[in-house]
Amino acid sequence: xxxxxxxxxxxxxxxxxxxxxxxxxxxxxxxxxxxxxxxxxxxxxxxxxxxxxxxxxxxxxxxxxxxxxxxxxxxxxxxxxxxxxxxxxxxxxxxxxxxxxxxxxxxxxxxxxxxxxxxxxxxxxxxxxxxxxxxxxxxxxxxxxxxxxxxxxxxxxxxxxxxxxxxxxxxxxxxxxxxxxxxxxxxxxxxxxxxxxxxxxxxxxxxxxxxxxxxxxxxxxxxxxxxx
Numbered sequence: 001x002x003x004x005x006x007x008x009x010x011x012x013x014x015x016x017x018x019x020x021x022x023x024x025x026x027x028x029x030x031x032x033x034x035x036x037x038x039x040x041x042x043x044x045x046x047x048x049x050x051x052x053x054x055x056x057x058x059x060x061x062x063x064x065x066x067x068x069x070x071x072x073x074x075x076x077x078x079x080x081x082x083x084x085x086x087x088x089x090x091x092x093x094x095x096x097x098x099x100x101x102x103x104x105x106x107x108x109x110x111x112x113x114x115x116x117x118x119x120x121x122x123x124x125x126x127x128x129x130x131x132x133x134x135x136x137x138x139x140x141x142x143x144x145x146x147x148x149x150x151x152x153x154x155x156x157x158x159x160x161x162x163x164x165x166x167x168x169x170x171x172x173x174x175x176x177x178x179x180x181x182x183x184x185x186x187x188x189x190x191x192x193x194x195x196x197x198x199x200x201x202x203x204x205x206x207x208x209x210x211x212x213x214x215x216x217x218x219x220x221x222x223x224x225x226x227x228x
Contacts, residue, residue, distance in 0.1 A: 020062035037080035042087035
């Protein structure tokens, strides 16, 4: 540690700002070794600033680098304060990212033209930009809808495993052999399941972080042409 770094470390408050690399990391570690705690800015940032997130791009690296420098770093809380400055306010977390989870459909790929009885594959890319997974099962469901007929396809995906971050998915379904040739709207939804009690009905489809929500809570994502 240089003289400048040592002077900085020895003149800091009792709580050091968490840093991920370079002389700032060394200064933080020097202070912690001598009894100081540490704190981080913008806890709960899952995309406030548009360049990435503190939660994914900064804190994990800082913790990993600090632990590599001193394996006792994760135990700092036992002898010195560990403090968090939240990003924005908790109310803003609700406004910006939803309550807990917030699912965004980034990509949905499929064949544009299919035929009755064929298998159709839907490849999708989802992003949970919230701060938690969904704790209750919902059925990820696709539907082909026209004026005369609606066909549903339910994925085997378990959305309760979708932690904050990106998730890829591929599903294949067999089309009905008697599906009428025409253009169908392709829509998706996360559907609740009705309870077992007679008066327990299913909740409305989960609100996603995308546009295109229909009156019944589904999201229009594309079209599929069923050829003769």
